[in-house]
Amino acid sequence: MSDASEQPGHVPVLPAEVLELLVPAAGETYVDCTAGLGGHAAAVGELVGPSGRVVLNDLDPGNLARAVVRVRGVIGEDRVVAVEGNFADLPRELGRRGIRADMVLADLGFASSQMDDPGRGLSFRNDGPLDMRMGPSLPITAAELVATLPEGDMAHLIREFGEEKHARAVARKVVAARQDSPIETTRQLAEIVRSAIPRARGPVSRIDPATRTFQAFRIAVNDELGSLDRFLAAVTRGAASAPSEDGWLAPGARVAVIAFHSLEDRAVKRAFGDLVSRGLGEHVRRGIVQAGEDEVGRNPRARSAKLRVVRLVASEGAGAG
Numbered sequence: 001m002s003d004a005s006e007q008p009g010h011v012p013v014l015p016a017e018v019l020e021l022l023v024p025a026a027g028e029t030y031v032d033c034t035a036g037l038g039g040h041a042a043a044v045g046e047l048v049g050p051s052g053r054v055v056l057n058d059l060d061p062g063n064l065a066r067a068v069v070r071v072r073g074v075i076g077e078d079r080v081v082a083v084e085g086n087f088a089d090l091p092r093e094l095g096r097r098g099i100r101a102d103m104v105l106a107d108l109g110f111a112s113s114q115m116d117d118p119g120r121g122l123s124f125r126n127d128g129p130l131d132m133r134m135g136p137s138l139p140i141t142a143a144e145l146v147a148t149l150p151e152g153d154m155a156h157l158i159r160e161f162g163e164e165k166h167a168r169a170v171a172r173k174v175v176a177a178r179q180d181s182p183i184e185t186t187r188q189l190a191e192i193v194r195s196a197i198p199r200a201r202g203p204v205s206r207i208d209p210a211t212r213t214f215q216a217f218r219i220a221v222n223d224e225l226g227s228l229d230r231f232l233a234a235v236t237r238g239a240a241s242a243p244s245e246d247g248w249l250a251p252g253a254r255v256a257v258i259a260f261h262s263l264e265d266r267a268v269k270r271a272f273g274d275l276v277s278r279g280l281g282e283h284v285r286r287g288i289v290q291a292g293e294d295e296v297g298r299n300p301r302a303r304s305a306k307l308r309v310v311r312l313v314a315s316e317g318a319g320a321g
């Protein structure tokens with residue numbers, strides 16, 4: 001991994017595996033759906049070189065700006081294209097601009113810099129406003145959801161997106177608490193959730209009981225699964241359409257997704273499996289690729305990372321987003 005990847009604030013996960021499986025070549029176009037701080041993009045940029053091109057996309061304008069500066073430093077000012085927005089809308093935007101990707105990466109979730117910023121309200125470890133939005137353009141904050149969702153809908157959300165078996169008890173406590181006073185901070189919500197969950201018997205769990213409920217609200221606020229589904233549908237459309245159609249995926253394009261929880265990984269597995277069974281793609285590596293103990297030791301966030309990569313079958317072509 002290059003020096004360019006070692007920027008403080010976010011350590012890219014599975015850096016060597018991403019390069020090995022995407023196989024970047026000089027002159028190719030790389031599309032980074034979730035630029036973050038540009039760690040993966042800088043590493044791929046070095047390999048596509050000044051005859052290649054890097055497209056950087058992020059919902060978070062601050063992250064996008066930092067990634068652009070970093071990758072421009074590697075590949076050159078005019079070889080970087082920046083697009084601020086949801087990656088679900090990116091395929092259409094690329095089609096509109098006439099850009100075809102040879103490689104695509106979606107490294108889902110949030111960057112450590114976002115998680116560590118108390119102002120984002122993503123973490124219960126630091127007290128902050130209950131916001132959780134990855135970008136300012138998103139319409140609803142976690143505080144608004146917590147204040148307005150009916151109890152049954154909240155229990156459903158916590159069960160589905162957090163896979164929390166005490167979802168009903170958590171929702172009941174949250175609704176009771178909000179009648180006393182508004183729930184506006186991460187600490188308030190974390191304490192209410194912890195009070196609703198029975199203490200585990202047996203070996204003490206290292207996972208804070210608030211983790212699953214926070215995940216659930218974050219997924220809902222950012223429509224994480226809806227965005228992923230729209231993106232995966234665009235990959236399928238791109239793989240299925242004729243090479244003569246102008247689209248966003250080049251013939252033989254490699255598409256990689258790094259998921260951090262089972263709900264995301266299930267969707268990726270299904271979509272990529274479907275491409276393979278229809279003869280439109282092939283697995284670059286069967287099954288999921290995960291970080292080794294060394295990487296997890298250096299970067300605990302890598303523990304739950306699951307990478308899948310599919311390569312479009314060149315003869316079937318690629319097309320419209």
Ligand SMILES: C[S@@+](CC[C@H](N)C(=O)[O-])C[C@H]1O[C@@H](n2cnc3c(N)ncnc32)[C@H](O)[C@@H]1O
Pocket residue numbers: 010011012013033034035036037038039040041057058059060063085086087088107108109110111112134222227
């Ligand atoms: C895990 S970080 C990416 C880190 C990056 N690969 C690197 O090496 O620095 C995920 C990034 O995706 C962005 N993001 C999350 N969901 C998004 C979405 N639906 N559309 C666009 N960007 C999104 C977040 O704002 C965050 O910057």
